Amino acid sequence: MRVQRCKGSRDLTPEQMLRFRFVEKAFRRCCLKWGYEEVKTPVLEYLHLFTSTGTLTPGMLSKVYSFLDWDGWSGQRLVLRPDGTIPLARLYIDNIADKKLARLFYTGNIFRFEETGQETRERWQGGVELIGVSSSLADVELISLALEVLAKIGIKGVELKLSHAGLVRGLLSELGLSAKEQARIFDQVLDGDREALARIRSDRPDLGRAMISLLDLEGRTPGFLKNLKALFSQSVPELVPLVDDFINVVELLDAIGCNYQIDITSGRGFEYYTGVIFQLFSGKDKIGGGGRYDALIPLMGGGDIPASGFALYFDCLMNLVEPAVLAGPLEQRVLVKAEREVLRQGFDINTSLREAGYVVELWLEGQELPNLRWLLDVRNKAPLFVLHDSLKRKKFELETAGEVLTLLGDSNADKNSPA
Amino acid sequence: MPIKIALPKGRLLGETADLLQFAGWGLGGYHKKTRLYRLGSERFPDLSAKVFHEKDVPIQVAIGNYDLGVCGLDWIEELLVKYPSSALVKVKNLGYGAGALYLVGSGSGGVSSVDEIGSRTGTVRIASEYPNLAESLALNLRFKRFSIFPLWGGAEVYPPESADMALVPGRIGERSFDYGLLPVSEALCYSAFLIANKDSWETKDMSEVLASLEDKPAIAPDKERSSSVVVNRVPPTAGQPFSAAVAQDTVRLALPDGHQQQPTLDLLSKAGIKIDDYPCLTGNRRPAIGLDGVVAKLIRPQDMPLQVANGNFDLAITGKDWVREHLYQFPSSPIMDLLDLRFGGVMIVAVVIKDLPISDIDGLRQLGIERAMSFRVASEYVNIADKYARDNHLGAYRIVPTWGATEAFLPEDADLLIENTQTGQTLAKNNLKIIDTLFQSTACLIGHTGDVLNSAKRTRIGSIIEALKVAVEGS
Numbered sequence: 001m002r003v004q005r006c007k008g009s010r011d012l013t014p015e016q017m018l019r020f021r022f023v024e025k026a027f028r029r030c031c032l033k034w035g036y037e038e039v040k041t042p043v044l045e046y047l048h049l050f051t052s053t054g055t056l057t058p059g060m061l062s063k064v065y066s067f068l069d070w071d072g073w074s075g076q077r078l079v080l081r082p083d084g085t086i087p088l089a090r091l092y093i094d095n096i097a098d099k100k101l102a103r104l105f106y107t108g109n110i111f112r113f114e115e116t117g118q119e120t121r122e123r124w125q126g127g128v129e130l131i132g133v134s135s136s137l138a139d140v141e142l143i144s145l146a147l148e149v150l151a152k153i154g155i156k157g158v159e160l161k162l163s164h165a166g167l168v169r170g171l172l173s174e175l176g177l178s179a180k181e182q183a184r185i186f187d188q189v190l191d192g193d194r195e196a197l198a199r200i201r202s203d204r205p206d207l208g209r210a211m212i213s214l215l216d217l218e219g220r221t222p223g224f225l226k227n228l229k230a231l232f233s234q235s236v237p238e239l240v241p242l243v244d245d246f247i248n249v250v251e252l253l254d255a256i257g258c259n260y261q262i263d264i265t266s267g268r269g270f271e272y273y274t275g276v277i278f279q280l281f282s283g284k285d286k287i288g289g290g291g292r293y294d295a296l297i298p299l300m301g302g303g304d305i306p307a308s309g310f311a312l313y314f315d316c317l318m319n320l321v322e323p324a325v326l327a328g329p330l331e332q333r334v335l336v337k338a339e340r341e342v343l344r345q346g347f348d349i350n351t352s353l354r355e356a357g358y359v360v361e362l363w364l365e366g367q368e369l370p371n372l373r374w375l376l377d378v379r380n381k382a383p384l385f386v387l388h389d390s391l392k393r394k395k396f397e398l399e400t401a402g403e404v405l406t407l408l409g410d411s412n413a414d415k416n417s418p419a
Numbered sequence: 420m421p422i423k424i425a426l427p428k429g430r431l432l433g434e435t436a437d438l439l440q441f442a443g444w445g446l447g448g449y450h451k452k453t454r455l456y457r458l459g460s461e462r463f464p465d466l467s468a469k470v471f472h473e474k475d476v477p478i479q480v481a482i483g484n485y486d487l488g489v490c491g492l493d494w495i496e497e498l499l500v501k502y503p504s505s506a507l508v509k510v511k512n513l514g515y516g517a518g519a520l521y522l523v524g525s526g527s528g529g530v531s532s533v534d535e536i537g538s539r540t541g542t543v544r545i546a547s548e549y550p551n552l553a554e555s556l557a558l559n560l561r562f563k564r565f566s567i568f569p570l571w572g573g574a575e576v577y578p579p580e581s582a583d584m585a586l587v588p589g590r591i592g593e594r595s596f597d598y599g600l601l602p603v604s605e606a607l608c609y610s611a612f613l614i615a616n617k618d619s620w621e622t623k624d625m626s627e628v629l630a631s632l633e634d635k636p637a638i639a640p641d642k643e644r645s646s647s648v649v650v651n652r653v654p655p656t657a658g659q660p661f662s663a664a665v666a667q668d669t670v671r672l673a674l675p676d677g678h679q680q681q682p683t684l685d686l687l688s689k690a691g692i693k694i695d696d697y698p699c700l701t702g703n704r705r706p707a708i709g710l711d712g713v714v715a716k717l718i719r720p721q722d723m724p725l726q727v728a729n730g731n732f733d734l735a736i737t738g739k740d741w742v743r744e745h746l747y748q749f750p751s752s753p754i755m756d757l758l759d760l761r762f763g764g765v766m767i768v769a770v771v772i773k774d775l776p777i778s779d780i781d782g783l784r785q786l787g788i789e790r791a792m793s794f795r796v797a798s799e800y801v802n803i804a805d806k807y808a809r810d811n812h813l814g815a816y817r818i819v820p821t822w823g824a825t826e827a828f829l830p831e832d833a834d835l836l837i838e839n840t841q842t843g844q845t846l847a848k849n850n851l852k853i854i855d856t857l858f859q860s861t862a863c864l865i866g867h868t869g870d871v872l873n874s875a876k877r878t879r880i881g882s883i884i885e886a887l888k889v890a891v892e893g894s
Contacts (some may be wrong), residue, residue, distance in 0.1 A: 003815075048542075048563070048564040048565075051558065051561070051562065051563055051564065051565070052563045052564055053563075054561050054563060058558045058559045058561065061558045062500075062555060062558055068748070068749075070748075070749060070750055070751065071749060071750075071751045071752075072749060073725060073728040073729065073745075073748075073749040073752045073753075074566055074728075074729055075544070075566030075567050075568060075729075076566060115503055115504050116504075117504075
C-alpha cells in the first residue's frame with residue numbers, strides 16, 4: 001500500500017525550495033535593512049488566543065485545525081496557527097512590551113482548512129509588524145518596505161490597492177446598523193462584495209449616496225477623498241478624522257512617488273483592521289496585504305499600543321520568480337573520488353575544499369559520475385591527486401592538498417570560465 | 420446491484436418502521452423489541468438493512484459502508500460541522516422525529532442571555548452529547564473562551580455546578596427544561612432524514628427503493644405528530660434550587676446511570692449509605708443521598724473520568740475500562756483509582772469473525788500484510804482501540820467510533836472489534852471469536868489527585884472511601 005501525501009498539503013522539491021529561499025532571502029534582507037528584527041512564534045497556540053479578541057470571523061475560526069493535546073482534559077483546545085499577526089502580538093505582549101517601538105518580522109507557515117483539498121491548507125508567508133506607532137508615516141514605511149521586497153524578487157507590475165477599515169466601519173455605524181449587522185457587512189465588503197453596501201436599506205439617503213460614490217472610487221487621487229471630506233463635514237463630522245487619516249497616507253504616498261489605487265472594497269477578511277488597509281496584486285494574484293490594527297493589542301490586554309503590519313504570500317511569490325534569477329552564480333562543485341585505502345586522505349581534502357568555499361560531493365562506490373566540471377582522484381601512490389577539468393579537457397597531476405586548492409583557485413579566478 | 424441501508428434503533432425506530440411498512444419493504448424484524456441486526460427485504464431482494472445506534476448511521480453512510488441511511492438531522496450536522504467534506508447527501512426530510520437543540524443554562528445559576536455569557540472573561544463550560552455542534556455554536560456566538568465537555572449522555576444534569584451551559588435536545592418551542600434549565604439560544608431544528616453516501620448517490624440506481632418512500636402515509640399535520648420525539652421530562656422535584664456555587668466543604672459524588680445502578684445501590688446499602696429514588700424510574704438524575712454535606716448526581720460512567728479531572732466531581736463510581744480510555748487520551752490527567760469495587764466485571768477483548776483463519780493478533784497482523792485494504796477497528800473505546808492497534812503494528816488502520824452494539828459490525832463494517840464481554844456468549848452467538856484479552860475491568864471509585872484543602876470535605880471523602888472499602892471487603 002502506497003502511503004500518500006495528506007490531502008491539501010504539498011511538498012517543496014529542490015527546485016521549488018530554490019525559489020522559496022530566494023523569496024525568503026530577499027524578504028529577510030530588506031526587513032533587516034529597514035531595521036526590523038526577526039522573531040518566530042510556535043506553530044501551536046491555544047484556540048482561545050484567536051477567539052478571545054473577537055477579531056477573527058466565526059467562518060474563519062471554523063476552518064482552523066484544532067485538537068485536544070495529551071493534557072487537554074480541561075477541554076482547552078490547541079490550534080495550528082491560522083494567522084501570523086495575532087501570535088506576533090502575543091509574542092510582543094509576552095516578551096518585549098517594554099519596548100516603546102518594535103519593528104518585528106517573521107517567516108512561517110499558517111494552516112487553514114480548505115474543503116476541496118485543491119488549494120494548499122498550509123501556506124507560507126513573511127510578515128512584518130510595526131508596533132507602538134500610530135501614524136500615517138508608519139503605514140507608508142510598511143507599504144514601501146513591501147514594495148521594495150517585491151522589486152528585489154523581480155515581480156513586475158505590482159498593483160497597490162488601498163482601503164480604510166475605519167472609514168467603512170464608521171459609515172456602517174452611521175447607518176444605524178446593529179453591531180452584528182455591521183460585522184457581517186464589513187466582512188462582505190472586505191471579501192470584495194461591492195453590492196453589500198448598496199443593498200443596505202438606510203434611512204440616511206445622503207449617506208447612501210456617499211457610500212455609492214465611495215464604492216465607485218477606484219484609481220483616483222486624493223482629490224476625491226477631499227471632496228468626500230467636504231461632503232461628510234456637514235452630514236457626518238465624526239467621519240472626517242477617518243477621511244483625514246486616509247488622505248494623509250495617500251498624500252505621503254504621492255510625496256514619495258508611489259503609485260496606488262483607492263478601492264474601498266479591497267480587504268482581507270480580517271476584522272482586526274482599524275485604519276488603512278493595503279493589498280498587493282500581481283495581475284490577478286494577490287501576493288500580499290496588510291493594514292493598521294490599533295485595537296488588537298488593547299483587546300489582548302497588552303495596553304494601549306497601536307500597530308500595523310503586512311504579510312507577503314510566499315506560495316504565490318515563489319511561482320512568480322523568473323527562472324533566470326535563480327540560475328545566478330552556482331557554487332563551485334568538486335567530486336572527490338577516494339578509494340578505500342586512501343579514505344582518510346580523501347576526507348581530509350574534502351574538509352579543506354569545503355572550508356575553502358567549495359561544494360564537495362563524495363563519490364560513492366559504483367555511482368555514475370555526475371556532470372561536474374571538477375573531478376579529483378585521491379590515490380595511494382604518486383601522484384597523490386589527479387584533478388580533471390572536464391570543461392577544458394585537462395588533467396593535472398598534483399602531490400599536495402595545497403597544490404589542489406591553488407590550482408582550483410587560479411582556474412576560478414578566470415572570470416570567463418563558467419562553473 | 421445490492422443496496423445497503425442503515426436503520427436507527429431508539430427514538431426514530433417506531434416511525435421509521437411505520438414508514439417502511441407502508442412502503443411495502445417487508446423488513447421482517449424491524450420493530451421495537453427487535454434483537455436482530457441484519458434484515459432482508461421481501462419486496463426488494465437486493466436490499467439489505469442493518470440496525471445501528473442512530474448516532475452511528477451518518478458515520479457508516481459517510482465512510483461508504485452503507486448506501487442509504489435514516490437518522491436525525493442533529494446527528495448528520497454533528498458530523499458535517501466538523502467534517503464538512505464527508506461523503507454524505509441529505510436526500511429527503513422524512514418529516515417525523517422533529518425536535519430542536521437548545522443551549523440551556525440554569526436560571527438559578529445566573530445564566531440570562533447569550534450576550535451576557537459571551538462577554539464573560541472566564542471560561543464558559545459547555546456540556547453536550549453534540550460536542551462538534553457545541554464548539555461551532557460557541558464560535559458563532561463569539562464566546563471569547565470556552566471548553567466543551569463531550570458527553571455520552573445526561574447533559575441536562577450538568578448545569579449549573581458542573582458546567583455553565585448544556586446543548587440538549589428538546590421539543591420544538593420548548594421553554595423549560597429539566598432541573599430549571601432555560602434555553603438561551605436555539606442551535607438547530609431537526610427531524611428524521613434519509614441520507615445517501617455520495618458515491619452511491621452518483622453511481623447507483625436506487626430509484627425503485629427511493630420511489631417506494633414517496634408513497635408516504637399521510638401524516639396528520641397536528642403538532643403532536645410533527646413533534647414526535649418523546650422527551651421524558653423529569654417531574655419537578657421538591658427541594659432547593661440548584662446553585663452554581665457548591666459549598667466548599669460539600670462532596671460531589673457521581674453515581675452511574677444505566678445497568679450499574681442496581682449493584683451500586685447494593686454496595687451503598689452495604690456501606691450503610693441511604694439513597695432515595697435510585698435506580699430512578701422517572702429519570703431523576705439528582706437523587707437525595709443520606710449523607711451530610713454530600714450531593715449526588717447520576718451521569719454516564721463513560722463521562723466520569725473527564726469530570727473528575729476537571730474538578731466537577733470529587734468522587735465517582737465508574738469502570739476501570741473508562742478510566743483507562745481516559746488516561747490513554749490524557750496521560751497526565753489528575754485522576755486516580757481509589758478503590759476496586761469488585762462488581763461489573765468484564766473482559767476487554769479483541770474480537771474477529773469466527774471464520775477468519777487466525778487465532779491471535781500476530782495472525783491478524785500477518786493477514787494485514789497480505790491484503791491491500793487498511794484494517795477497520797470498531798470500538799466504543801476509541802483510545803484503547805487506537806493504542807492496541809498501534810502497539811500491535813496493525814499497519815494502516817482506521818478507528819471506527821461506535822456508540823454500542825459493536826458486535827453487529829463484523830464482518831462487513833469492521834475487521835476487528837475492541838469490546839467488553841462478561842461471558843463471551845453474545846459474541847459467540849454473533850459468530851465471533853476472541854483473539855486477545857486486553858485487560859480485565861471492574862467498577863471502581865475514582866478521585867482527583869490534587870490535595871483537598873477543606874478539612875471537613877477531606878474528612879467526608881475519607882469516610883465515604885472507608886465505608887465503601889468495608890462494604891467491598893465484607894461482601
